[in-house]
Amino acid sequence: MGFIGFIFTLFLITLAFSLLAAVFFAEEIKSTREKDPAAGGYLQIILLYPGLHALMAHRINHRLWKLKFQFLARLLSQIVRFITGIEIHPGAQIGKGLFIDHGMGVVIGETTIVGDDVTLFQGVTLGGTGKECGKRHPTIGNNVVIGAGAKVLGNITVGDSSYIGANAVILKDIPNNATVVGVPGRVAKHEGKKVDSLDHVHIADPVMVHMRDLIKRVKHLEKHEENQGENGDGI
Numbered sequence: 232m233g234f235i236g237f238i239f240t241l242f243l244i245t246l247a248f249s250l251l252a253a254v255f256f257a258e259e260i261k262s263t264r265e266k267d268p269a270a271g272g273y274l275q276i277i278l279l280y281p282g283l284h285a286l287m288a289h290r291i292n293h294r295l296w297k298l299k300f301q302f303l304a305r306l307l308s309q310i311v312r313f314i315t316g317i318e319i320h321p322g323a324q325i326g327k328g329l330f331i332d333h334g335m336g337v338v339i340g341e342t343t344i345v346g347d348d349v350t351l352f353q354g355v356t357l358g359g360t361g362k363e364c365g366k367r368h369p370t371i372g373n374n375v376v377i378g379a380g381a382k383v384l385g386n387i388t389v390g391d392s393s394y395i396g397a398n399a400v401i402l403k404d405i406p407n408n409a410t411v412v413g414v415p416g417r418v419a420k421h422e423g424k425k426v427d428s429l430d431h432v433h434i435a436d437p438v439m440v441h442m443r444d445l446i447k448r449v450k451h452l453e454k455h456e457e458n459q460g461e462n463g464d465g466i
Contacts, residue, residue, distance in 0.1 A: 282331030296321035
């Protein structure tokens, strides 16, 4: 009877948790279903997605932070970090519909501002660049996608509907509707066709871009040398 009672209690807790999540985190659950092709039903997302769990905990911790219970907020955030592998400072401001895919290694700093419908892949850091005070973390616009391992550092702004490629390091402001790749990050596409939020394949490789530029330069110099030879100007 004790075991049956335990199972029944666990079922009730799971049901209550699922209902609360479905009511208060409908935008995040919807975003997960739309952006993750592996997502199953609502129950699977609510129970098995650490990104959603970290975000749910952050909503509580952020409220505690604003109420000046800062030690408790930090303590709870560190417990959530231990469980999920995702560290969100209680002071960070996060909009609706955030989707953290996989999530392991994601770090969001204290003065970070994240807009609506943002996607973060694993290993993303929204951090600072030193010991400066005040606003020292990035502001991320709406509908932004930040690829795996990317680092966005400092009090900079990433414009709406921009895409930051995997492992890019962003240290300067990014305009709206831009695709940014490389270390340091550079704009590879601006105001162009919107990139699929899950498509890493078609992002320009900065190394290959430089190689193509170098080849063009070599061909130009070879052609110039040939023209000089034909004109009798060669050595």
